[in-house]
Amino acid sequence: MHASRVLNVATVYYQQAMASLDVGQVLTRVPAHPLAPNASPIDELARFRKTLGSRARILVKRDDALAFAFGGNKVRKMRYLLAEAAAAGADTLITCGGVQSNHARVTAAAAAVAGMRCVIVVNGEPPARPTANALLDALLGAEVRYVPSRADREPGMEAAARELSAAGRRPFVIPLGASTPRGALGFVQAVAELAEQLGGRPAPDAILHASSSGGTQAGLVAGCRLFGLPSRVIGVSADEPAGALATRIAELLAGIEAELDLPAGRLAGPAAEVDDTFIGGGYGVATDASREAADLAARTEALFVDHTYTAKALAALVAYTREGRFDGYETILFWHTGGQVGLFA
Numbered sequence: 507m508h509a510s511r512v513l514n515v516a517t518v519y520y521q522q523a524m525a526s527l528d529v530g531q532v533l534t535r536v537p538a539h540p541l542a543p544n545a546s547p548i549d550e551l552a553r554f555r556k557t558l559g560s561r562a563r564i565l566v567k568r569d570d571a572l573a574f575a576f577g578g579n580k581v582r583k584m585r586y587l588l589a590e591a592a593a594a595g596a597d598t599l600i601t602c603g604g605v606q607s608n609h610a611r612v613t614a615a616a617a618a619v620a621g622m623r624c625v626i627v628v629n630g631e632p633p634a635r636p637t638a639n640a641l642l643d644a645l646l647g648a649e650v651r652y653v654p655s656r657a658d659r660e661p662g663m664e665a666a667a668r669e670l671s672a673a674g675r676r677p678f679v680i681p682l683g684a685s686t687p688r689g690a691l692g693f694v695q696a697v698a699e700l701a702e703q704l705g706g707r708p709a710p711d712a713i714l715h716a717s718s719s720g721g722t723q724a725g726l727v728a729g730c731r732l733f734g735l736p737s738r739v740i741g742v743s744a745d746e747p748a749g750a751l752a753t754r755i756a757e758l759l760a761g762i763e764a765e766l767d768l769p770a771g772r773l774a775g776p777a778a779e780v781d782d783t784f785i786g787g788g789y790g791v792a793t794d795a796s797r798e799a800a801d802l803a804a805r806t807e808a809l810f811v812d813h814t815y816t817a818k819a820l821a822a823l824v825a826y827t828r829e830g831r832f833d834g835y836e837t838i839l840f841w842h843t844g845g846q847v848g849l850f851a
Contacts, residue, residue: 529733537593541616549807551803558828561835575615576844576846579722580612580684583722584612584613588620600624600625600627605628605630610626610639629658686721687760691765700729709730711835714841715741718746724778751780751782799823820840823840
């Protein structure tokens with residue numbers, strides 16, 4: 507379904523909550539590339555719920571099923587950033603991440619369909635035999651530059667941009683995770699999409715998802731506040747301390763206000779809810795809880811989650827349910843942000 511229709515339907519459905527502010531119309535004025543234009547499905551996890559003994563319905567929003575480059579949350583952000591890059595006259599996209607970065611894979615794919623070059627700066631050693639996302643980056647024709655550490659990635663992107671500019675190219679730098687205010691608009695639009703799919707039914711009591719660079723959570727929080735959804739938005743951190751991530755989300759919310767020409771403070775509210783207790787041994791390191799959650803999802807619903815992001819977020823859902831933290835809730839929505847390619851690393 508066309509994005510503008512999704513947004514207009516959501517605007518009508520939540521017009522009382524939005525008062526005179528037609529956010530849907532504002533969003534449609536922001537250029538977006540039509541990557542995977544159809545809504546991601548919402549499935550009910552009935553067998554998963556029964557296994558957990560949950561009283562609340564458990565739904566999953568399947569961004570892993572978005573029909574572009576193996577999907578994932580970065581596709582939604584890239585719709586806006588690719589359009590921004592094209593409007594700037596760019597011929598090369600530059601970004602960064604780990605060797606198995608989902609974001610890097612989507613950036614490389616976006617560059618391919620737009621007829622652009624792509625340079626990816628990754629921290630780590632070149633794999634002897636590329637697998638999973640690294641393999642896809644190569645298939646997509648991306649140039650991959652390796653740096654020793656995470657701290658070297660930003661300087662590496664800046665150096666690549668200077669080099670390409672000096673050679674007459676027109677580079678466009680996309681920060682880690684595509685987590686800019688413009689990129690976060692992808693998840694403001696995603697909330698509008700969810701609103702239409704609800705069809706007038708009550709919003710989920712909680713939306714739980716993996717959070718890392720903050721753009722996804724900022725967009726979800728902004729969307730819920732703008733479209734009147736009372737859902738708790740719980741981000742389960744993959745690597746960042748909760749306080750630092752909540753601060754970053756607050757900065758992105760202010761940036762979203764500027765992107766949409768909203769009054770300052772329109773998106774103000776309680777600090778973003780971030781849980782950093784499921785990180786375990788660190789970024790990309792599986793935990794006992796993430797392994798159990800991944801097994802449960804696969805064996806009850808044939809749903810695949812990865813240990814960097816989604817398995818840890820699902821582990822939080824499992825733990826919250828068992829601890830009674832969702833008691834009294836009618837519906838929990840797990841927003842599947844993708845990453846299943848990482849299972850093949």
